[in-house]
Structures are given as structure tokens and as C-alpha cells.
Amino acid sequence: MLKFENVTKEFEGGFKAVDSVSFEIKKGELLVLIGPSGSGKSTTMKMINKVIPHSRGLISIDGKDINTYDVAELRRNIGYVIQQIGLFPHYTIQKNIAIVPQLKGWKANDISIRVNELLQMVGLDPEIYATRYPKELSGGQQQRVGIARALSANPDVILMDEPFSALDPITRDQLQGELISLHKKLKKTIVFVTHDMDEALKMGDRIAIMKDGKLLQIDTPEKLLREPAHGFVEEFIGKHRIIQNPGLMPVTDILSESTVTSLPQRSPETAISLIRKRKTTTLVIADESNKLLGIVTSHDIMKNLDGIKHVSEIMVPAEPYLLHTATAKEAIIMMDNATLGMIPVVDPDHTLIGLVTRGSLLSAMSSQWTEMEGELVE
Template identity: 70%
Template structure:
């Protein structure tokens, strides 16, 4: 959808703000650009709508070179939200949102309907706020108007340049949540610049980390946390964030990868013997290909030892279980639904690759907590 091909920005004094970045932004993706001050993240974003012209390389939208497009028309077809919001103080809220549709020659009735629709979408009652002026709104409400204005002409691409950085923490978190909901609902392609790594991890489908004009790594939040490609990336993210964000921690990091398994036709005496030897109180039942079949608690095995000849006769359904792509947060959420305190972890073929128990989950998270405390 949006493609950078060896794009650079060099100023007249020779300063290279962006150095041969090469990446693609997918249709409907929320891509976060992040890095320290002077990393080139805002310059990279502003080159998309030609607010800053690039020096070398190509920027393509749907395969079309943006330098071949009329600059004014290009900007009218790309939504733009900035930190300072940039509302016109002498315009009403309704008028502020309607600016781009008016420039594009929309019918007045269509504009009014679109403004009302967007105000409701961002949580501002049109009857209450349409005829107010920006100074009569709080910072959070003004930023909602900024988002509505960016969406007014229904652009496919929206650029957001540190839009929430000036807001208080509570308002910021609320607007982040609203942005996630809007993105899921509207499926717009969003390029979001921030200096806040927690915000990037929360919002981004993928995150591009920049330093000194270079793109160091572009990956999903999960991959950045667990497979940093550069020492700077690891330092910039900070290991403590894994503990703060268990929803970003792979369940494979908290599972026991050597679970005790058994075939379903094993005798109860033999099953109990190996459970005692391994000092476990729950057995995972699998077939010849290690595909998950069921769960067998030692308590039930002992209670019904004389009534059965094979453990499959009294095994329980293997629920809940999780796939290897799940997170530690998923395990935390379903643990209360695990009647035997064990969650099997399976691969794409439903083969057992590990188990999470209350003990292994607590142990892994406690270790992380201790490491975090010691590193601070």
C-alpha cells in the first residue's frame, strides 16, 4: 500500500535526517515509528504527504510515485493529526471538521451528515459540541476533534504525529483505547509517530525503531521484545516491559517444555507409578503422534484404580488448552477455568509441546519481577 524504496532526506547543510530507509506499510496496518529525538521518525512520516520532500529514493502509494501527484490533492487524501491539534480557534467544531470536505467540493448536506457521524464516532454529541469553539473544549476533546477532522474525507491513510503526548496520563490512555477501537472498525492505514515505547507496544501492529536516520528493526511488538535485532533496540525497549505487559509475553516462555505424557491405554498402576517418579499430580494423555487427547489427575486415578483397566476410561477432556502463539496473559485469564490447574500447550497440529501450571506461571513471572527490580 505504502512503500519506501531507499528513501533519504539530506538538508542543504549536508545533514542526513533519513538514510536510505526501505520498508512497506500494509493496507489497514497501524505502523508505529519510534526512536529517540533526532532519529528521523517524524521526518519519515512527513515525507509521505510531502510536507517534507525526500531527497533520494521513491515513496509509492498503491504503486504510484507521490512526486507525480499534485501535492495539495495528495494532502487532502491523507488524514493528518498532530500533537498541537491545530484547530482553527475562530471556527466552530463543526467548521473545523468540515474543512477538507469543503475543499474537495462536497455537497453541504453530505458534509453536515459526515460531521455529525464523525462527532458521534469520537464521542462528542453533535447537538452539544458542533457549534462550540476549540477554547471551550478540554485538551482530550480537542484531540478527538483533530481525529474526526483527519477522518472527514474518508482517507485511506492517516498520519499521526505524537498526537497524545501533551495529554494527561488518564486522557492519553482513554484516547489510545479509542484509537484501537476506531482502527479495528474503520481498517484505515495509520502511520503513528511516538517517543513512548509503552504507547508503541500498545497500539502498533508493527513497530519501526529508528536511530540516526536509519531503520534498525521493523517487527511486531512480540518479535521486538523477544528477538531484538540490535543492541540499541534491546536497550531502547527495556526488558522490564515484558513483565509490565504479560499480554506480549509468549506462553512458551512460561510453560514447562517437558510435560509428562501417556498413551490412553496405559494401566492405572503404571500411570500412577510414573507420576510418582516424576513427582507430578496430573498426566497429559496423547496418541501415538503426541496429539492431545485428555487430562488425568492423580486424585481420580487413585480413587478409581480398582474400577478401570485403562486410564482412557476416566480421562477428562483436555480443556482449556492454548496454542503456542498464545501469551502469558492468555494463560492467566484461562487458568481459573482449568479445573486441574494445568493448561496443555499445543502446536498447529495439536501436538503437545508443553504445559502451563499455576506453579510454572507464578515462577516465571516472579523471576521476571526479581530481574526487573535488580535492573532498576
């Protein structure tokens, strides 16, 4: 889908911000670019839509050299979300989202339908928010509008430059979860820049770690944790995150402390209230005997708020899942296929015991490493 071949960005004076970088991004993949300040991660992303033109090498989208595109047309076909959001303060929310479709010559009625659809998709009621101005929205709401605007013309590629870094932790966590859900649903190719390793591990299908303009390793979060290929990669991830003897750790030792369950007959309004109260993005559905039935996301509930009576109508199968006799190693391997970043753990009768999440996995490994360091000191 998107390919870098020996791409270099050299500025005046010979400074190479990006030095002969090569990698491919698969269609529908969420790739995270991460590294310390000055690593070249943002420059790499900005070369995709030619905000920063590359000096040498080839960048192609679906096999076509980006240098053969008209710059304006290239950018209109690539969604772009930035940290500062960049909404036009004198435009309503509706007009902000409609900008690119208008530039592409969409019909007014089609634009109106698309704006309403996108506002609902990002959890903002069009009847309430479409005619408001950016200053009337919170930071999290504005960033939702930024995401909607990036999706407005239905681009295949979306670039996100530290989009959540200026938000408070709770709003940031919620938007991360919502973006993960949107990505799984829409299958857009996303290039996501961050300086936060926890965010990278949570968000990325794969993570590319950069330093001094070089690409040091590009792998799944689980493989990065198991097999850091470079000393700097190990140091940057944090030695406390590198997984030690996962085959010996029971999966029950790495369960999340914040599993939020719901009965299947719960109304969507009550479910949303519970989600907000517990600051989560998903509900695990279980019956009166706590038998696992499925999972529902906040995004799906909001989308179907007026069309369902009970959350069971929109729940999806809780797959994959693990038996309580499994190990942390099995959870690590299975996490690659866990579309919501979580794996239910059940007993042989399918009674829910808890959830393993990427966060609980990392927390458990961190604790294990701390204990090992204490033993070595003693």
C-alpha cells in the first residue's frame, strides 16, 4: 500500500533528518512511528503528503510515486490529524468537516449526509454539535472533529501527528480506545506519530522505532517486547517492559483490575452511563451466572443508541479467549489477533474470570522486573 525505498531527507548544510529509510505499510494497517526528539519520526510521516518533500529515494502509494501526483490532489486524498487540531475558528463544526469534500466537488446533499454520519461515528450528536463553533467544544470534542475531518472524503491513508498528546489522561485514553475501534471497523491505513511508548504499544499493529534518522526496528508490539533487535530499542522501550519467562507466568497473574461487565438486557443509555462512570471504552457481556456472552464497544452503542433496546443486540463474540490455565506467553501470542486489545479469560464452564489487556500485560511484566531487580540487590 505505502512504501518507502531508501528515502532520505537532507536539509541545507548536509543534516540528514531521515537517512535511507525503507519499509512498507500494509493496506489497513496502523503503523506507529516513535523515537526521541530529533529521531526523524515526524519528518518521515510528513514526507508522505509532501508537507516536507524527500530528497532522495522513492515513496509510493499503491505502486505510484508520490512525485507524480499533483500536490493539492495528493493532500486531499490523505487525511491529516495534528496535535493542535487546526480547526478554523470562524467555521462551524459542519463547515470544518466539509472543507475537503467541497474542494473535491461533492454535492451539497452528499456533504451534509457525510458530515452527519461522521459526527455520529465519533460520538458527537449532529443536532447538537454541527452548528457549534470550535471554541464551544472541549479539547477532546475538538479532536474528535479533527478525526472526522480527516475521514471526510473517505481517504485510504490517514496521517496522525501526536494527535492526543495535549489532552488530559482520561480523554486521551478514551480517544485512543475509540480510534482503535474505528480503525478495526473502517480498515484505513494509518500512520501515527507519538513519543509515548505506552500509547504506541496500545495503538499499533506494528511499531517503527527511529533514532537519528535511522529506522532501528519495525515489528508488532508483542515482538518488540519479546525480541528487541537493538540496544537502543531495549532501552527506549524500557527494560522493565521486556518480558521475562512469560511461559512460566499464569495468565491469571496478569488480569486487568478494571473489567467492566454488563448483563445483556442493559439498555444502551444505561450502558453508556456505566462506560463513562468507569472510564472504559468496552463492556464485557455476561449472563446472571457470569457466563461470557460477548463484548460491546462504546462506539457501537453510540452509533445504535436510537435503534436498539438492549446491548445484546449489537454485541460481538468475545474472541479470542483463553482458559484460566493458560500462560502469559499464550496471551502475548494471542494479543496479535485481539481486535480490541483485550482477551477474556474463562474457566472450563465459560464463566468469566477476567480480562487480559495490553496494559495489564505490561503492568505485570513491570512488576516482575522490579521484583527481580530487588532480589539482585539483596
